[in-house]
Amino acid sequence: MSFVQKVTQQGSADYVPPEERIAVFDNDGTLWTEQPAYVQLVYLIDRIKALAPQHPAWKNQQPFKGILENDMHAVAATGNQGLMAIEHAADAGMTTDDFKTSVTQWLQTARDPRFKRPYTELVYQPMLELLSYLRANGFKTYIVSGGGTDFMRPWVEKTYGIPPEQVIGSTDQVKFEMGKDGKPRLIKQGVINFIDDGDNKPVAINRYIGRMPILAFGNSDGDLPMLQYVSSGSKTNLVLYLHHDDAEREYAYDRQSAFGRLDKGLDEAHRHGWPVVSMKKDWNTVFPASQ
Template identity: 60%
Template sequence: MSTRGDTFSRRGLLAAAAAVPILAGPSWAGAVRAQGDPLPSWNDRAPKRAILDFVGRVSREGGPDFVLPARRVAVFDNDGTLWAEQPIYFQVAFALDRVKALAPEHPDWKEAQPFKGIVEGDLKAVAASGERGLLQVMAATHAGMTTEAFNATVADWLRTARHPRFNRPYDSLVYQPMLELLAYLRASGFKTFIVSGGGVEFMRVFAERTYGIPPEQVVGSSGVTKFEMGPDGTPALVKEAKVAFIDDGPGKPSGIDRFIGRQPILAFGNSDGDQQMLEWTAAGAGPRFLGLVHHTDAEREFAYDRQSHVGRLNQALDEAGRRGWTVVDMRQDWKQVFPPAPRSER
């Protein structure tokens, strides 16, 4: 459990204590969709050209780099690659909000850390409870209920919770350029997958409507579930407070192998937790595309890399340089970061 817990702690409850100050609102560039350009939110720079070149080559029948559609598997990290992850991973924000919502039913939490600190907004106390505290929070918010009840809770949170800086629903803080890339890949015969350290059930609640990625193409960390037959003959799956699989770092190639069973030909990530996924994708014969999103845009989103508690990009950035992976400079490469807010959000 100790090595597994490490992932959750990296995944950021501690980072809550280091939350960046809340800045001013976003400033989107207008969304002008160039005729026939599948990636209109991407500036005409090296990463965009590399993507267009790669997709063109693997889908050109009879060409030297042609890849059969069944083998056009593309994998994407989620946090920091498809949607934002600052100031704390959104799933951690969900867990903290759940603790606050559940507190009235748990009078014992009034004196027990990390629950007391979460309810009172004392993030220092929360951080001091360390990994053990985080596991308690995950157990209290992600276990002891049916999968159905959990999904309903996540859906409700996505409807009602707002990001502290942008004041928008969390699932609207997805990257417009990456949505275009997903759609372009699918239109080019690719099958798109999420391969994320985040919880698989948490992501599946929004992945289909947000990214067009169906539940069966979402790979993530998972807990143990237990099949229980009710007295009326209706079964349920109950989520237990046991980790089944951590899909992060060297776990990502194992997750790809276990859940997908094919080596991808395209992988996109943004942090050191994605390094092995990109290395695994790069291995083997034939054309490959490896990409990293580099968060360089403090004005429109966030700027962080080698020192960040959340989504640290350090070793993988060095590796990208050595291996010639494509590094997307958010500030320079993306015309716009988030989709415009729908009328209902304004």
């Protein structure tokens, strides 16, 4: 609140005009839960299981064999190559409209295995309040996430109040073609084009926003370059980390986690004096009240 007051008070040495009040947020683990696996990965796994009857050979092919047998260690062992194979099998040939429909319908019925709630209810109440507070003070809020742009855009506006054009994420190749009905359509190729994580986050900010943000919020080492980039700006800025240390109300993880690992970033935050928000100590509430 002190930072917002400084950058919004006209006449202040730290005043930043509204058009330059850009705030960027990671999504997975920063705005909603990312354990025990990224929500988009859960969606892709469900897609593979639904498509499996059409592909009997998958029973003997990794990473599909691991998915069908619920052996996530086998899936993880296939690495990025396995994830790209999953992406291709789940999305290739779908129109962007069909993909949007698929994601929307899945989110309406899917439930988190631990909390038994829709994933869009497992967003963080304090972060929703922060997004609203910033926008009320003239900030433009963006998502800069390793998650897929097409996966996030169908639901983020209703959930976070962030319009789809302010969502920057990983992208895959899409091809324009005219359908047999004479109508144009965009076809997903199932090939990853850009992974918006790590060093690519500042690249994406420069490419799609074109302004240096003055606030950045993340939760993992994958967000560290974004925080380093924003903290280097010439204007007054604020960068923050969310530390998952509440096993009772959510999850406790940092340096050894397979998802949302926070190791080097935690050290850098302490070294530079960046605020580290403790979910356990600083948040009265984690998730919104059940709808």
